[in-house]
Amino acid sequence: MKLSVLGEFGLIDRIRNISGRNTSSALIGIGDDAAVLKHSSSHVMLVTTDLLLEDVHFERSYTDYYSLGWKSAAVNLSDIAAMGGTPRFCLTALGIPGYVTAEHVLDFYRGFNTLLNNHKTALVGGDTCSSPDGLFVSVTAIGEAKSSLVVTRKGARPGDSIFVTGSLGDSAAGLEILKKRRGHGAGGKGKNAERLVEKHLRPVPRVAEGRAIALSRCATAMIDISDGLSSDLFHICEQSRVGADIIADRIPLSSMLKNREGKLTKPVLDYALSGGEDYELLFTVPPARVKKVRSLDFPVTEIGTIKAGKRLSLVDSFGKRSPLRKSGHDHFRTPAGTHEGRLRTPRGERRG
């Protein structure tokens, strides 16, 4: 059977069946941003692994090695952040093709370790190997959290408010600029374009924010936005068995992104809804906690409400509802023939 027939989530279910017999010692195994493993009577260990492949997740034509190292670390730390944890350690596995020089590898590690240093996380091991074909990076991040503070994707309840940190869509717009520049040398100039590009190449994982949200005990469910708001909200709703209304006008867009309205190929809201790779945190908050969440010392925006049922809707400024789609992120079923599936969730829309 082709993987495209079974589909990503079918495959993950079957792998879970195969491995089901011996996962009892894990508090949470396959299925969330990170696995949750018993550490001590009061603390758990969080573990996650993420792949970045050349020509699937990045292209050398627009990614420098420093940024690639930075981002490889960031996407993994973002998963730890999404559980409310503190990242502690990372391991890397690199498949290195012949065209990669020693300087490239060291630049990769400079970027990787700069991001790690920013979050007091240590590189403790790894493996490197020649790759007969493209470059790839596999990173494992290990974090920890107080058991009582871990936030999964499962706890959202009807009536909860839906919040998001930062702003959405910048990374996808930055990627479009990078690709246009490569194509015909002009895809956007000026400070705004540079900042959008930077948000794509060197995203900042919301580690302190994730921890603060967990500590505040405000969040009933949390995920990082790697595939795009609609896809990642879908994961929370699916695992919590709820629906959601998102108010289109409330989705936070940066001034950089809004300034590019008309210069991009799609309406700016599309980048926020399904662009992906924002690495902001999406979380749900019960009514009694909304006030407390607003007092956190970083920007959060209330963008909608969790509903009973299964429907995910986008509500426009006239109050009109339209279905919010997962935008086809079963990566084993994309028409391009590329597939990507995580033993937890898909990540990073394959654009272009």
Place this chain on the structure above:
Amino acid sequence: MKLSVLGEFGLIDRIRNISGRNTSSALIGIGDDAAVLKHSSSHVMLVTTDLLLEDVHFERSYTDYYSLGWKSAAVNLSDIAAMGGTPRFCLTALGIPGYVTAEHVLDFYRGFNTLLNNHKTALVGGDTCSSPDGLFVSVTAIGEAKSSLVVTRKGARPGDSIFVTGSLGDSAAGLEILKKRRGHGAGGKGKNAERLVEKHLRPVPRVAEGRAIALSRCATAMIDISDGLSSDLFHICEQSRVGADIIADRIPLSSMLKNREGKLTKPVLDYALSGGEDYELLFTVPPARVKKVRSLDFPVTEIGTIKAGKRLSLVDSFGKRSPLRKSGHDHFRTPAGTHEGRLRTPRGERRG
């Protein structure tokens, strides 16, 4: 600079320099079979990661998916065993090319989980992604050990006896048989050949043995034999700043291997010395503990002695010494242009 100029160990040193600033929270970071991380006041966590790449570590022409899954788990658990630890959890990252079907992936996980079940270890997460080129597997294994019982590569002292579990060279002979069969359809028949092939495709990590050796407090240093006896002994000697004499006649060879003398392309001892992928344990024992090691309830063989100085020698049956060579396992410098380096040590000779 080309990686082949800097060399594997040069690269690892530079990566260590880049990451040095933030590794203080790890008890042992880059440089041993596994990283050693503080877990509790009495226990440490052991973490290791290993890559297996198509056409570098395995070829589809002679490896089935079940065996590939088995071996991917085994080589990682072997690293935990080499520290005297107990494996607990694994994560996988798979790069999957278009020719791999859902059944192949599930067969991979059946093999992977059978090995994991044998050692009460749980698959707790991972990532899968389409690979534009070959198949690759990256596995992270997490184990634990009592802090006081961890055995590193560093403690060997002059006068210590050198021991090895099981027998050496079977895996490399099995690989030769597999490659011959593929080439002209006849590379060895019968039960012996099958058992050698099995030892290559589905090695058994010495998990219980590693733990028993650690518990007995007999070992001053330990490593698993992944690159071959001479290479892995070299790692112990280098990190312990000692030399060694190995008595050629004492190297344990299986009857299966001895029976193939003359039918293989090289003398059988060569497979034991530099074949690699045996995943047996090599460890050093002070004189006062040798008797205790002999009372362990699994086969161990004393094959030589740790010496002062830097020389590694092979002593033949006439008492003649010849230098024991690392057999050129700087994988960034192999003539084939393939390179492999670990942030701990090279692994798996690239044969053929």
